[in-house]
Amino acid sequence: MKKIITCMFIIVSLLPPLVMAEQVNLYSARKEALIKPLLDKFTQQTGISVNLVTGNADNLITRLKSEGKYSPADLLLTTDVGRLYRAKQQGLTQEIAETEAISKLPNNFRDEQGHWLGLSLRARPLMVSAERVNGQSITKLEDLTAPEWKGRICIRSSSNIYNQSMVASLIAQQGESATEEWVNGLVKNFARPPQGGDRDQIKAVASGLCDVAIANTYYLAGMLSSEDETTKQQGKKVKVVWPNQGDRGAHINISGVALAKNAPNKVAAVKLIEFLLSDESQMWYAKTNHEYPVLAAIPWSDLLQSFGTFKTEQVPLGKLGELNSAAVQMMDRAGWK
Numbered sequence: 001m002k003k004i005i006t007c008m009f010i011i012v013s014l015l016p017p018l019v020m021a022e023q024v025n026l027y028s029a030r031k032e033a034l035i036k037p038l039l040d041k042f043t044q045q046t047g048i049s050v051n052l053v054t055g056n057a058d059n060l061i062t063r064l065k066s067e068g069k070y071s072p073a074d075l076l077l078t079t080d081v082g083r084l085y086r087a088k089q090q091g092l093t094q095e096i097a098e099t100e101a102i103s104k105l106p107n108n109f110r111d112e113q114g115h116w117l118g119l120s121l122r123a124r125p126l127m128v129s130a131e132r133v134n135g136q137s138i139t140k141l142e143d144l145t146a147p148e149w150k151g152r153i154c155i156r157s158s159s160n161i162y163n164q165s166m167v168a169s170l171i172a173q174q175g176e177s178a179t180e181e182w183v184n185g186l187v188k189n190f191a192r193p194p195q196g197g198d199r200d201q202i203k204a205v206a207s208g209l210c211d212v213a214i215a216n217t218y219y220l221a222g223m224l225s226s227e228d229e230t231t232k233q234q235g236k237k238v239k240v241v242w243p244n245q246g247d248r249g250a251h252i253n254i255s256g257v258a259l260a261k262n263a264p265n266k267v268a269a270v271k272l273i274e275f276l277l278s279d280e281s282q283m284w285y286a287k288t289n290h291e292y293p294v295l296a297a298i299p300w301s302d303l304l305q306s307f308g309t310f311k312t313e314q315v316p317l318g319k320l321g322e323l324n325s326a327a328v329q330m331m332d333r334a335g336w337k
């Protein structure tokens, strides 16, 4: 009898565990440092491990597509809604079942069919020279086409999706012809052919190369909280001006997440989405990445508060993806490099 029991014990201990450890496979276009600490917290709290694959958004979308139904990916994380839209259009995503945490998100931060949603908010206002530009002299994006701004505007290239999304959003709100007129006027007032990233435009304003830039606020916030004194001082020379506060509001975008069409770990993936929408994660985004929370109830960091509150555009963000190619063609026609 003892022998039989010993034998059974050996057999049972050789069997694979019935419950496999839960995991989520995350394809992420965010810099690892800007997401990994949150994922580690998630694992600590839930015991669910996260396998992070970091890469360029378009490459990750291509990879998802070529892996097809054998793709291990559960979630795709990107820093612009245009990419989430692209993944959905290519049939690479599926509906995320609505949970309580998800239902708190404003509708314009979610895909109409629930395939993707926003995790953090990014704002793209004007950044002007604190010394040379009177904040009152410019209140709308439309002002930038006036002759007084000739040779004074810096902005990055039209190949950048932030600018593509900004123009797409204008098309959604103002129509093609008014937007085309604005794009043409803006390009005529450029101080130099577009070059560098958003931070380079802010630096160009600080150094006097131009007087106005359009850039995402977290770049300026990053400069202001830099340990490098020169960078910090450059940041201080630039002031945020929230455009269009008397009408449609300032342009915004999201970093967000889509549920992969063949997600093998759907339940765990939704738990991760809920975690990223939790108060704790939302505050972390605002403090560490200097992005705005997507949920109105979450307090902003002191640095974000120093930029002031603002009214935002109310365009359903999916429109930015839908109108992306119209925007790109328009920028090309205007000679926006």
Ligand code: FE
Residues within 6 Å of the ligand: 079, 216
């Ligand atoms: Fe960025």
